[in-house]
Amino acid sequence: MKLFRQIKRLTAKTKAFMWEGSVQDQGNSEGLTGSLENDFHRIKQLFEGAADFSYREMKINQMNSVVILYLNGLVSIERLEIHVFHPLVTANEKLPQHVDINIDDLKGILSSAQVSQGATFREVIDQILAGGTVVLMNGSKQALFISEQSWEQRSVDEPVSEAVVLGPREGFTENIRTNGSMIRRRLKTTKLKFEYMKLGSISQTEVMITYLEDIAETSIVEEVRSRLKRIEIDAIEDSGYIVEFIEDQPFSLFPQVLQTERPDRVVGNLLEGKVGILVANSPFALIVPVTFFEMMNSPEDYYGRFIMTSFIRFIRYLFLAVALLFPAIYIAVTTFHHELLPTNLIFSVAASREKVPFPAVIEALLMEITFEALREAGLRLPRPIGSTVSIVGALVVGQAAVEAGIVSAPLVIVVATTGIASFMFPSYALTGAIRLLRFFLIFLAATLGFYGILLGIFFILVHLVQLRSFGVPYMSPVAPFHFNNLKDIFIRVPWWMISERPNETGKRNLKRLNPRNRKY
Template sequence: MFKNLNKWLKMNQTQSQSKEQQKPANNPLQQKLYSSLQQNEQLLRSIYNNSTDVVFRSFLIGEQINAILIYIDGLSDCEGIEEYVIAPLMKEEAGETTNLKQLIERKISVSQANEFNTFSSCIEYLSNGNPILLRDNEPSGLALGLTKWEKRAIEEPAAEMVIRGPREGFTETLRINTSQLRRIIKSPSLKLESMKIGDYTQTNIVIAYIEGLVDQTLVEEVRTRLQRIRIDGILESGYIEEMIEDTPYSPFPQLLSTERPDVTCGSLLEGRVAILVEGTPFVLIAPATFFSLVQAAEDYYQRFVVSTATRWLRYFFLLMSILLPSVYVAILTFHQEMVPGSLLISMASSRESVPFPALIEALIMEITFEALREAGVRLPKQVGAAVSIVGALVIGQASVQAGLVSAPMVMVVAITGIASFMVPRYIAGVALRLLRFPLIILAGTLGLLGIMMGIIAIVLHMCSLRSFGVPYLSSISTPKMDEMKDVLFRAPWWMMNKRPHLTGEYNKYRQASDQKPGPERN
């Protein structure tokens, strides 16, 4: 029996190996270009069959050499093709011998012209909008840098608006995003490594880092995680985020996403790595910590006293957004003795006609509030804000008058919703909103003991999280004065002379010491 099983396994292995060996030979894309222009055109027409946007333009070079120009309408510059390629080639003198190298040097006035000799390279250039020039008796072709398509203008990010700071944001065009980074960081130490992910989309990915500031092991880890992705297509950076994070089942984001070039450059100057994805304005930054998710870009542009006060206010409301509904439910259900007598009488009178216990009441209001918030996001901008605000007011007032919920519960849910908007990162706010529901259930079943158990579980989970090997609570898990200058408070810039210690080797000092401003000293 075991002999037959071994024979069957060996037979399947040899069959699979033979199939894998036959695939490249049967795949026309792996073949090199033919010398015959007719064969090349025939194969490319069969590949782009039923594709009306792919244009095949045949013409003669110098009235004697057959040539063809292939481009995708909508991705290539048609006016540039006519002016800089077809017109000069057709006006070439008869009898003049020209090869591809001579065409680039003498006739084609295009800044970028790349030579290739395989069908796979030809299709790759075509998909990126580069027109392809093929000529007879030439087993190679030219990819011309005449790409042109509609692009969104640079605008201020809607989700990361600031009062003081740059107003520019990333767009969906990868080269515009990389140019914004180059415009801010002019040093040649800024490195941009490119790769493609996705069998069908062939999405361009760029890894950005500053050589000399970043730990090379971090760059290698990011590169390795990206290279092991096997997927048919990448449409947004969220695909990449879920494929490379350390703990996929955690509600907390382990990479920072931003639309702002200044935030990205600030992270690069701290020794982090940025991942730019074509087709999305959101850039991923690794590694990320919990405190980097609750810091706003404006904290570094205002005076440090104002930024520190705002940061403490943000931390306070962050805790309130998680704990306020659960504490209210626990006190009403199990710990009425903690409430002053007059306030307890007022709350009891408001709950007199409510048929539900505090736990069910809180869950109903929280789910309704989240539904209204989600509806406001999905509706058109002209009516989204009006529907969410009016809906909350009308439903809240009608629910109180109908006796379904109490007025204090409406106030608690409203304050909680406002507090959740204080978190500057949307994805971090979503994670905190999700944690609110299990805490409410624990408060309704076990009281304050359940809340403490939930808080301990959340803290233990956050302590176990890693973002590319960096502890999620790294700034306070090993408290050091240099690391605390940008966590609980924002120290003035003349004091933050050291970079955060993220990974192994790093460039420690970012500026000179003893730069405290003041009158000139003797």
């Protein structure tokens, strides 16, 4: 056994060494030599076969030459002409021809707003791949990095997955800089911090952590930073890749990271002490930590009047129970507990099921799986016909199944009501968890009746109570119980009554408004 553990440790170290070697292959950490010909030749070899790799050789005077390197399609040629090429041509005409200049003189010649320096091949390669422009000069072991990135990108549009009637209509795009600026516009404070890192040994995807320095818990920020740095993968294509790496319990059905494409929702959570994670090429930001009740809240809840918002939240939690339990209750009643229904209703249900050849559980599974297929088909089809196909398909299939005696009419009502209820949750990830747990409860109801349903609810509640999101209890503030934080859970009290931030994430700076604010 001891030998086995030693072999296992040696294998892990070997894999780590191989991984580090593969990462280093992306660029060389050696410094530039100062020989323009050698450095330029080495970089050209690395980009051999890349048709978008472009360069231009220019003379500043008879003593100094430069090479400008960039990837066509990732830089603005127009801005490059104005801020780089034109100043160098002008310098060639004005500077003395037999005077040797250094890299700092060259930096002063360029008119670009962002010019930095680097001294290694790795920095040069990273800059070019990130859409920057690199200027190499003969006799200099330093290179100039110019930020003139420009590429096609989607404009700021209304969020698709989190539409609201009241509230802002702008959503995140795939450009991480644009997304950061939308947050900065809403929080004009020096306490708003952005931290950048790159993930993916091949993709080198830019990831940004954002938080409010005087509100967010230092331990949570450090934990987010640590979990992200531990990710070792070749490419990160979307923020969804990161979710499974940073969750406390990745095998849980319940999401422990909130995904949103709304800047206002990110800002609202930052003000409560949460941490936001933005990923390049993804319109969805991540928010951690998160609780179950935050998954049930919509951004629109904070833009409407509190009375209407409280009523909608009540309906939302009511239909949470419907989406989770309704099919299971139907199966339990029709199979084991007939006495729970009024006499006339039980006769009506029995008459409708008289021609059905299947038990209630098979009948329910057929309809639930069909409904899930119609839902998925509606999402995958082109938008103009997707909703039409899903609605018409549900009507036609349901009516035909009842007339053919395959399913009963009451079950069609149950499945349709359950499907409508599952669309009421603001979080798509939570919707998926409820849909899967519904099948779990259906099997328990078919086996043990109401006792099975109660047993299933007990297991779900136990799991939720012990679940954590970055150390924060998932069922907070109900378990553990914090009375002051209940003002924004099942109902929403007026804004002038929400004077404190949540205890779990905002205890560094609990006060969020002047206590003298009140309704007059």
